Amino acid sequence: MRFDAVVIGAGFAGSVAARTLAEKGKKVLIIEKLKHLAGHCHDCRNESGIMTHTYGPHIFHTNYQDVWDFLNRFSEFRLYQHKVLSYVEGNFVPFPINRDTIKNIFDENISVNQMEAFFKTEVRNSSFQNPPQNFRDVVVSQVGERIYDLFYKNYTIKQWQVDPEELSTELANRIPIRSNRDYRYFTDRYQGIPKIGYTKLVEKIVDHQNISVLLNADYFDYKMDLQADQIVYTGELDRYFDYKYGKLEYRSLKLEFTTEKQEWYQPSAVVNYPNDYDWTRITEFKHMTGEISNTTTLCYEYPKSTGEPYYIVMNQRNINLRQKYWEEAQKDKHVIFIGRLAQYQYFNMDQVIKEVFLKLQALEK
Numbered sequence: 574m575r576f577d578a579v580v581i582g583a584g585f586a587g588s589v590a591a592r593t594l595a596e597k598g599k600k601v602l603i604i605e606k607l608k609h610l611a612g613h614c615h616d617c618r619n620e621s622g623i624m625t626h627t628y629g630p631h632i633f634h635t636n637y638q639d640v641w642d643f644l645n646r647f648s649e650f651r652l653y654q655h656k657v658l659s660y661v662e663g664n665f666v667p668f669p670i671n672r673d674t675i676k677n678i679f680d681e682n683i684s685v686n687q688m689e690a691f692f693k694t695e696v697r698n699s700s701f702q703n704p705p706q707n708f709r710d711v712v713v714s715q716v717g718e719r720i721y722d723l724f725y726k727n728y729t730i731k732q733w734q735v736d737p738e739e740l741s742t743e744l745a746n747r748i749p750i751r752s753n754r755d756y757r758y759f760t761d762r763y764q765g766i767p768k769i770g771y772t773k774l775v776e777k778i779v780d781h782q783n784i785s786v787l788l789n790a791d792y793f794d795y796k797m798d799l800q801a802d803q804i805v806y807t808g809e810l811d812r813y814f815d816y817k818y819g820k821l822e823y824r825s826l827k828l829e830f831t832t833e834k835q836e837w838y839q840p841s842a843v844v845n846y847p848n849d850y851d852w853t854r855i856t857e858f859k860h861m862t863g864e865i866s867n868t869t870t871l872c873y874e875y876p877k878s879t880g881e882p883y884y885i886v887m888n889q890r891n892i893n894l895r896q897k898y899w900e901e902a903q904k905d906k907h908v909i910f911i912g913r914l915a916q917y918q919y920f921n922m923d924q925v926i927k928e929v930f931l932k933l934q935a936l937e938k
């Protein structure tokens with residue numbers, strides 16, 4: 574069968590691209606290596622009836638009106654403001670750092686107005702490169718070494734298994750520093766979890782007469798038989814080019830799910846463990862979904878270097894290598910690369926969808 578477009582991958586990048594093309598009258602095939610839709614956003618109910626995120630917690634947040642409107646065509650969202658606590662020195666304290674974190678950890682009865690001066694003193698007593706050259710420098714230049722050592726250093730080493738001085742400054746921009754008492758992890762205008770779940774949301778996105786879906790099939794096994802005017806590739810960038818310049822690094826996670834016979838386990842959806850235990854964080858899904866049950870399911874995350882690629886690794890080697898692949902990717906206009914893996918960028922879900930909109934609009938010009 575002939576298709577106008579072949580989309581590789583059925584996560585947010587692939588499904589939204591397929592839908593957008595289908596609504597323009599194109600016949601689209603989605604081919605997905607995994608056995609299910611929704612890529613790494615996949616969720617399902619476990620044997621206790623609790624909705625869990627198969628590949629770790631996904632909290633949707635965006636300031637993009639068009640992305641929000643698009644998704645709301647397919648599902649309502651449960652409005653949920655994500656909160657994270659960090660387990661530090663035996664206390665559960667707010668993270669990102671805010672006024673209450675400082676009060677709890679340093680026993681300083683500090684007002685919001687005094688926070689700036691507090692950080693300034695911490696920074697003055699610290700050493701770092703200025704202007705900042707890496708992840709550590711950025712964080713220390715904002716909050717000083719004491720806070721960096723307690724909240725960031727060991728979490729980052731656990732997560733990336735490298736010296737934080739080898740990681741790009743960009744990584745630090747994901748986490749704000751607050752002088753006020755705002756506990757929210759994200760401050761975007763729209764935040765929430767799809768009421769029907771991510772998998773059903775994606776099922777609805779691809780439910781269109783012009784879209785066919787082939788699951789459990791690796792594009793590279795069928796590449797020769799799948800010619801189309803438009804290819805949308807959402808898999809790993811280096812794999813598309815047969816690793817011709819070398820392998821990009823990805824990080825993965827071992828996810829351990831447990832169900833406890835108690836209503837609640839921890840005070841917030843996510844608790845980070847920068848300094849204790851081998852896991853980086855524990856997620857308790859019911860906080861996000863609002864489900865009611867006498868039991869509760871948790872997910873422990875143990876970072877690792879092999880397995881499903883979840884994260885890109887932002888160090889200089891990968892950034893240089895990515896540049897080479899990006900240049901290669903520009904050469905063939907009938908293939909577009911979208912998403913965290915294909916663009917090798919640490920995108921959030923909404924950024925991926927925005928990329929789809931922008932890249933498909935650019936094609937029409």
Ligand code: UDP
Nearest residue numbers: 659668724725726728729732747748845847
């Ligand atoms: N981070 C940290 N301490 C924390 C949480 C995050 O040092 O308690 C750093 C760490 O390097 C992490 C990065 O900030 O990889 C980004 O964190 P985010 O919560 O955005 O990670 P994700 O949810 O994408 O896994």
